[in-house]
Amino acid sequence: MIDPTVKSEAGTKSEKGIFARLNRDTLDHSDPSDYMEKFKKGISPQLVAHISKDKEEPEWMLHQRMKAYENFTRIPLPNWGPNLEALNFDEICFFAKAADKKGGYESWDKVPAYIKNTFDRLGIPEAEKKVLAGVGAQYESEVIYHSLENELKEQGVLFLDMDLALQKHHDLVQKYFMKCVPATDHKFSALHGAVWSGGTFLYVPSGVKVKKPLQAYFRMNAMNMGQFEHTLIIVEEGAEAHYIEGCSAPKYGSNALHAGCVEVFVSKGAKFRYSSVENWSKDTYNLNTKRAIIEEGGTMEWVGGNMGSGVTMLYPCSILKGRNARADHLGIAFANAGQIQDTGARVLHLGENTGSKITMKSISKGGGHSIYRSDIRIAKTAKNAISQIECDALILDPISVSDTFPNxxxxxxxxxxxxxxxxxxxxxxDIFYLTSRGIEKAQAEAMIVNGFISPIVRELPLEYAVEMNRLIELEMENSIG
Amino acid sequence: MTQLLEIKDLEVAIDNKTILKGVNLTIKEGEVHTLMGPNGSGKSTLSNVIMGHPKYQVTSGDILYKGKNILKMEPHERALIGIFLAFQYPKEITGVTLEEFLLAAYRAKQAHTDPDKPPILVFRFKKMLREVMAEFKMPEDFAERFLNHGFSGGEKKKAEALQMAVLQPTLAIMDETDSGLDVDALKTITANIDKVMRKREKTGVLLVTHYQRILKHLEPDYVHVMKNGRIIKSGGPELAHELEEKGYEHL
Amino acid sequence: MTDFSLPFIIEHPNKRDFVLAKCYEEKQECYKLTIPAGKQLEKAIYIKFKPTTNDLNLNLIIELGKGSSATIIEDWCAEVKSPTIRFGQQIKCHANSNLKYVVLNCSSQETKMTEKRSSDVASDAKCHVYTYHFGSKKLDSRLTQTAYGKGAEINTDIIAKSSADQDLSFNCEHDYAEKMGSGEIGMKGIAQGKAILSFDGLVNIRKTGSGSTGYLKQETLNLSPDTTVMAMPGLKIDTNDVKAGHSAAVRNLSDEDLYYFGARGIEKEMAKKLLITGFLGKELKKIEAHKTAYESIKKLI
Incomplete structure (x- = not known):
């Protein structure tokens, strides 16, 4: 994360920007620290305390973490949805520090050919390829960031790593942290509350309209691998911004569990769009929680594509608190062989004249299982609320499955x-028509599928849209996970 | 001749935005008035306000019908005393047939004007309806179709005029009835309006229209031009010819 | 066949067209009505439940032999004031049979009813169940239709109206276990008064059900500020050579529609009645032929 106010110079560990860490890392790479040995796997109160200590956090955050841990042990696994029993908490590494990152490959030579090919197909730039493969390399595009840094600085926008934000903007963070998604919500928000690390902090002051989408390039940081990152976004009155998280390139690593959290506070008359394309490797559990609270006249837009991971349970939630508040949810889920994509949306209408629109498209192939779940609630106070949901599912072959359970x-x-x-x-x-024009069948199918999801893809910024389409083609071609 | 409709200094707003800024209009029995004007001038608003649409707020002024102030009356009460509005965009109501709808309306009127008489029998009403439909050159099966559902624009307008012929109002307001109609349909409708008027000389008509075409078939007694929420000019039929030649801008 | 010990009366011009027998079950009273193979009944069989104030715990089995067809009307409107009714039903439609089954529930507003109905439909057989629920203080209704033979056709129409203090919950499932099954679930509700009206539906097309077509439609008119309306239309599709879809809508009568009626002299309450009857339109028309049933229902709207 870029903190425009800090240069990578000497100071406390947590004050250095990621680039400082990156540099140090390539040097320290080969020897994992001894003291991390005992915290390699499993979760315990000691680990939670260690995380907080290591980050030099204030007392209240340590206290919150410990409470969250208690809740985690108490709350059972959900009794609905995909089976999560195979998740063995004792085998998971909950705190991968920079110097001891888990997953990835030791060197570029060791990266399998098919991964390299995927990167080529997707047109990923050289520098990013290595980072994505977890090989760890120098990130050369600092120039871009610095100019964006200055723009944002002038507008008073804060856009930095979450750990750093806690240090530098303590009061602001304390005011909002886990107020939108409390740790008591469910087992995985409790887990998150205990072991969260890294993530994004974005603060847009009143009336500021950030024109360029704030992108995930910032987080090519393979170090964190984004397991339990916390994204906290505050958009003040009348402000506007667009944040893009994730990257459509597959992330290879053996982090079994992702229990991240995204909290968005949309103030009066503000507008915010959160786009994400998630494509974790196929052995992971993606159990992120995303939620926004929208005040009077505010608008929240969730645009998402879920491609990877073994099991995904993801239901972005919008709470339409103020009158005339609005939420738009656009999502694509692609479940390929061996994958369960259990996604959907949740909207709670509290204020008068609130409106929501949900458009979801799901595709299942090669035995994949896609499930759409939604929960729309209109409270007694939500006079004249309007909600419209449209979800379409394409099942590409006889062995794949699609379920829809709206509520x-x-x-x-x-x-x-x-x-x-x-x-x-x-x-x-349709397939016949395309093939009769000389287009090969697999390609024809990919074209149609891309057409099917186009209403959502066109809401993504161009380079993501292009990557999304290419990803679809890739998924359509290979049935190997 | 009695004053059928008297609108005095009428000001109307919707969501705190003023649309009618002081309208004055008098229609006497037996008269045909035409209200013309560019889009957005407030013609439809006026029609709906006379009918009593709840979304408009009358901020000032009066509407008198046969000398009585009707501003506090509900739409259905106004319909029962003889006011009829042929809508510009008639609603499609699935589940309720044209026949059922008109029967309910006819019986409601009967109960109001002749409370001692028993309501019309269904088969008698059906017979009467079919006769009127024939005059309008409307296929019989339209009676059993859901109200306006699947009707083309022109068919909807015709159906509105048909409803008017069945309910025999005293004040008929036709809101842009002519738009979307072919010549034949226009002739049929205007012939029927004419008939309704001649049958009951005490009827008054307010024709709201954007175009002139309908006036060739139904010569008005008075022409009013509306612009920006006010009637800016009134005159006889020659005013219509003037507009045909020179358009609205010159006024 | 009228037996004074039966909880219901069966009415039909020709009592030899069907067979009614008592079956033995430990926990409940159980009866079986069989239509012999090949028999095509022209007139409907009326099963009228008798007035009673005792709890009722009953299982009713309906079996249609191969190639038979019948219309059976189950009538709970005759002042059934039982505090608790537990009703179980199994319908079996053999190959090429055709059953139209109508349930009229206008039992008293104090009754608590739990009904569990299931139907198994064989190849090329048709089963259409219509249930009209206007009674019960608390109703828990579960209905499952299974198309287990090739080309089976299953249809269910549930119409419910809730008024003051009722808690009506409907669960309807269509299970397409064999090829080329078809059918639709239609759930229509009118929610009025301080009540809860809940529609839970599922169209399940199994891997073995390729070529099947299954739809689910839920529509509720939410007329009062105190009602809670729930809609959960589910789809579980395990193979891709299918046509499936569902829709759910919850709305109130529109002010514009009421204004249109008003503009024609039709006052609000009358307009509402016409619009509500129109909302049920098709479903009401389906039982028009059965005068008594039709009239009872119309009165309750």
Whole structure:
């Protein structure tokens, strides 16, 4: 994360920017620190305390972590959704420090050919390839960041690593941290509350409209591998911004569990879009929690693509607190062989005249299982609320599966809610038409699938849209996970 | 001749935005008035306010019908005393057939004007309806179709005029009835308006229109031009010809 | 066949067209109504539950032999004031049979009813279940139809109206276990008064159900500020050569529609009645032929 106010100079460990860490890392790379040995796997109160100490956190954060840990031990696994019993908490590494990163490959030579090919196909720039493969390399594009840094600095926008934000903007962080997604919410938010590390802090002051999307280039940092990162976004009155998280390139690593958290506070009249394309490697559990609270006249947009991971449970949630608040959810889920994509949306209408629109497209292939779950609630106070949900599923072959389980609860009779879903296969006629024009069948199918998801893809910035489409083609071609 | 409709200094707003800024209009029995004007001038608003649409707020002024102030009356009460509005964009109501709808409306009117008489029998009403439909050259099966559902624009307008012919109002307001109609349909509708008027000389008509076409078939007694929420000019039929030649801008 | 010890009366012009027998089950009273193979009944069989104030715990089995067809109407409207009713039903439609099964529930507003109905439909057989629920203080209704033979057609229409203090919960599942099954679940509700109206539906097309078509539609008119309306239309599709879809809508009557009616002299309450009847339109038309049933239902709207 870039902290525009800090240069990578001597200071406390946590004050240095990531580049400082990166540099040091390539030098220290070969010997993992001894003291990390005992914290390699499993979770315990000692580990939680260690994490807090290592980051030199204030007392209240340590206290919050410990409480969250207690909740984690107490709350059972959810009794719905994909089976999570195979998750063995004792085998997971919960705190991968820079110098002892887990996963990735030792050197570029050791990276398997098919991974290298994927990167080529997706057109990933050289510098990024190595970082993605976890090989760890110098990041050369500092120039870009510095100019963006200055722009943001002028506007008063804060955009930095979460750990650093806790140090530098303590009061602001304390005011909002885990107030949107409390640690008591469910087992994985509790886990997150205990072991969170790194992530993004974004603060946009009143009236500031950040034109350029703030991107994830900043987080090519393979070190954290984004397991338990915490993203806290505060958009003040009348402000506007767009944040893009994740990258469509596959992340290879053996971090079994991702229990991250994204909290967004959209103030009066503000507008925020959160785009993410998640494509974790296929042996991971992606159990992130994403939620936004929207005040009067505010707008929140969730645009997401879920491609990878073994098991995903992801239901971005919008709480329409103030009157005239609005939420738009656009999502794609692609479940390939051996994958379970259990995604959807949750919206709670509290204020008057609030509106929500959910558009979800899911694809399942090669035995993949895609599940759409939604929870739309119209509270008694939500006069004249309107909610519209549309979800379509494409099942590409006879062995794949698609489920849709919407849940609607209306407690105010002036509200109008409508939900529609269709499930089917690729239209033979369409494929025939394309192949009769000389297009190979697999490609034809990919074209149609891309067309199917285009209403959502076109909301992504161009380079992500392009990558998304290429990813689809890749997924369509290979049935190997 | 009695004053059927008297609008005095009418000011109307919606969501705190003023649309009608002081409208004055008088229609007497037996008269045909035409209200013309560019889009957005407030013509439809006026029509709906006379009918009593709840979304408009009358901030000042009066509407008198046969000398009585009707501003406090609900739309259905206004319909029962003889006011009829043929809508510009008639609603599609699935589940309720044209026949059922008109029967309910007809019986409601009967109960109001002749409370001692028993309501019309269904088969008698159906017969009467089919006769009127034939005059409008409307296929019989339209009666059993859901109200306006699947009707083309022109068919919807025709259906509105048909409803008017069945309910026999005293004040008929036709909101842009002519738009979207072909010549034949226009002729049929205007012939029927004419008939309604001649049958009951005490009827008054307010034709709201953007175009002139309808005036060739139904010569108005008075022409009013509306602009920016006010009637800016009134005159006889020659005003219509003037507008045809010179358009609205010159006024 | 009218037996004074039966909890219901069966009415039909020709009592030899079907067979009614008592079956033996430990926990409940159990009866079986069989339509012999090949029999095509023209007139409907009425099963009228008798007025009673005792708890009722009953299982009713309906079996249609190969190639038979019948319309059976189950009527709970005759002042069934039982405090608790536990009703179980198994319907079995053999190959090429055709069953139209109508349930009219206008039992008293104090009754607590739990009904569990299931139907198994064989190849090329058709089973259409219509249930009209206007009664019960608390109702827990579960209905599962399984298309277990090739080309089976299963359809379910549930119409419910809740008024003051009722808690009505419906769960309907269509299970397409064999090829070329088809059918639709339609759930229509009118929620009025301080009540809870919940529709839970599932269309399940199994791996073995390729070529099947399954739809689910839920629509509720939410008319009062105190009601809670829930809609959970589910789809579970395990193979891709299918056509499936679902929709759910919760809304109130629109002010514009009420204004249109008003502009034609039709006052609010009358307009609402017409619109609500229109909302149920098709479903009401389906039982028009059965005058008594039709009239009872119309009165309750």
């Amino acid at each position: 609607i609860k209306v407690d105010n009779n002036s509200a109008t809610v409508s939900h529609e879903a269709r499930v089917g296969r690729l239209n033979e006629e």
